[in-house]
Amino acid sequence: MVRASEINNVRSRIDSSDTDNDLQKDRNIYKVKKSRLISLVNWYHVISTSFPYIMFTLIGLFVFQFSFSLYQTRDQVKELAIEAMTAKPQVWFLGWQGSFITALLVYLFAKRPAQTYLLEFCTFEAPEEWKVTHSQLMEMMRRQQCFSEESINFLSRILDKSGTGPATAWPPSIVQCLKDGKPQNKSVENAREESMIVICKVIEDVLAKTKTKPRDIDILVINCSLFSPTPSLCALAAHHFGMRSDLQSYNLAGMGCSASVIAVDLAKDLLNARGRNGLALVVSTENLTQNLYLGNDRSMLLQNTLFRCGGAAMLLSNSWAHAHKAKYKLLHTLRKQGIDDESYECVFECEDENGNRGVRLSKQIVKVAGRAMEQNFTALGPYVLPVSEIWKVAKATVARPVSKLLRAFFEKNGMTSVVAMIPLVKPYIPDFKRGIDHFCIHAGGRAVVDGVGQNLKLDDAQLEPSRHTLYHYGNTSSSSIWYELDHIRKSMNQRRGHRVLQLAFGSGFKCNSAVWLCLQDGDNVRGALAPL
Numbered sequence: 001m002v003r004a005s006e007i008n009n010v011r012s013r014i015d016s017s018d019t020d021n022d023l024q025k026d027r028n029i030y031k032v033k034k035s036r037l038i039s040l041v042n043w044y045h046v047i048s049t050s051f052p053y054i055m056f057t058l059i060g061l062f063v064f065q066f067s068f069s070l071y072q073t074r075d076q077v078k079e080l081a082i083e084a085m086t087a088k089p090q091v092w093f094l095g096w097q098g099s100f101i102t103a104l105l106v107y108l109f110a111k112r113p114a115q116t117y118l119l120e121f122c123t124f125e126a127p128e129e130w131k132v133t134h135s136q137l138m139e140m141m142r143r144q145q146c147f148s149e150e151s152i153n154f155l156s157r158i159l160d161k162s163g164t165g166p167a168t169a170w171p172p173s174i175v176q177c178l179k180d181g182k183p184q185n186k187s188v189e190n191a192r193e194e195s196m197i198v199i200c201k202v203i204e205d206v207l208a209k210t211k212t213k214p215r216d217i218d219i220l221v222i223n224c225s226l227f228s229p230t231p232s233l234c235a236l237a238a239h240h241f242g243m244r245s246d247l248q249s250y251n252l253a254g255m256g257c258s259a260s261v262i263a264v265d266l267a268k269d270l271l272n273a274r275g276r277n278g279l280a281l282v283v284s285t286e287n288l289t290q291n292l293y294l295g296n297d298r299s300m301l302l303q304n305t306l307f308r309c310g311g312a313a314m315l316l317s318n319s320w321a322h323a324h325k326a327k328y329k330l331l332h333t334l335r336k337q338g339i340d341d342e343s344y345e346c347v348f349e350c351e352d353e354n355g356n357r358g359v360r361l362s363k364q365i366v367k368v369a370g371r372a373m374e375q376n377f378t379a380l381g382p383y384v385l386p387v388s389e390i391w392k393v394a395k396a397t398v399a400r401p402v403s404k405l406l407r408a409f410f411e412k413n414g415m416t417s418v419v420a421m422i423p424l425v426k427p428y429i430p431d432f433k434r435g436i437d438h439f440c441i442h443a444g445g446r447a448v449v450d451g452v453g454q455n456l457k458l459d460d461a462q463l464e465p466s467r468h469t470l471y472h473y474g475n476t477s478s479s480s481i482w483y484e485l486d487h488i489r490k491s492m493n494q495r496r497g498h499r500v501l502q503l504a505f506g507s508g509f510k511c512n513s514a515v516w517l518c519l520q521d522g523d524n525v526r527g528a529l530a531p532l
Helices: 004-028 034-040 043-072 074-087 089-111 134-142 149-160 188-210 233-241 256-274 341-345 365-384 387-412 416-421 446-456 460-473 477-491
Strands: 117-123 219-223 248-252 279-285 311-317 328-337 347-351 357-361 438-441 499-506 510-518
Touching: 043 074, 117 188, 117 477, 134 149, 188 233, 188 279, 188 311, 219 233, 219 256, 233 248, 248 256, 256 279, 256 311, 256 328, 256 477, 256 499, 256 510, 279 477, 311 477, 328 365, 341 365, 365 387, 365 446, 365 499, 365 510, 387 416, 438 446, 438 460, 438 477, 446 460, 460 477, 477 499
Parallel strands: 219 248, 219 279, 438 499
Antiparallel strands: 117 311, 117 328, 279 311, 328 510, 347 357, 499 510
């Protein structure tokens, strides 16, 4: 038998232990002073949320006061209205018509979508230890110890024709093999380090130039096609700079060399959806550390000679208060994407027969790119071309099928003499140089730049930004159009009111374009860099 005294002792110990546990739990509860909690409140959000109710209350009070005053002075108002309508009816009608027009203009102005301004942009300038010559590049390929002599010779021939210069940038993990003679280390840590250096440098530069604090950024968009780690590159940038916790961040991957225009277009839509007075930071870059192809398939070897390290950061705003200090205003963005098999497969990431990962370039890429560019420019023309060019295009579009029908009809009826009198109408290719002052054509390679220039009938001066970028920086993927715009504002006599076209091609297959209006004169520094 258990004694009653022992039972009571056990109960007391249990009760005391429960009390100790409750006290310990109370100590673990996180408590914050009320003053601290008040300081954490986002008062701007609170006021903006309550603003409509405050505004409607004030309007209601104003209407009540106006109605009450009108009621008190109804006799005088009636006499004044009768006198105005009988003595001066034209003034009366002019008054209400003017009030209606004023109200209509105010409504239309309030409904007008906010303009998107480019406050500043900065491009990545690689340190000297990242830059290599053509001979050093070929030595790096040899030290990977995986390429056949035939592949090395093929790479050398392609490199000589690539249009790239003797000092283009490669990531440290690949350049390191020139020092230690070992194959490249393709670790995630090395890839993340490359992205962190490029992204953080361009963001730091653009924030410093605009005197913007990281916590002022509302929207962050980063595009990098071939490297999409966890946490994302947006998380990397937000953590490094200490941006706000309610930051809207978007990481774009796999969208190719045209992704920068997509990122700008996305930022524009997000700014308009958010309302006025927003700031969006867009970063365009590419990562090469894990994307050096280590096989011998020729269709996949091209990437080893074209792509280089680079990046750009752009600060966008839709606030009218920033218009006076903005460098450019976004006029149009246009995206066209092919959906057929040929377009989808012409730039394709895959593995070769030995399991080596790389990007395969189809032999049909020139034809696919030409078709995508034609679709893009057909849609873009009405927005940028003068009326005279649009009229010529419309006239040729109507006259061409009519001419064919007439010739076929008279030929069918044996009236060959009449057929000879009906001219063949060729399709009219508009002159985009009449609507665009500067061209930023994606520096995807010498053949790409020359091909687009030939189709648009551009001269050497108009192709200079693309050729200059290709020579000094190589194909930096989506950021190349910003290196070109930087060259235009520094060395191409950019003037306020000029219009700049950015044209980029990407996998999928996509052809995207953006048209900017210059709001400030360029630096006009001729000869700042060595000419080609």
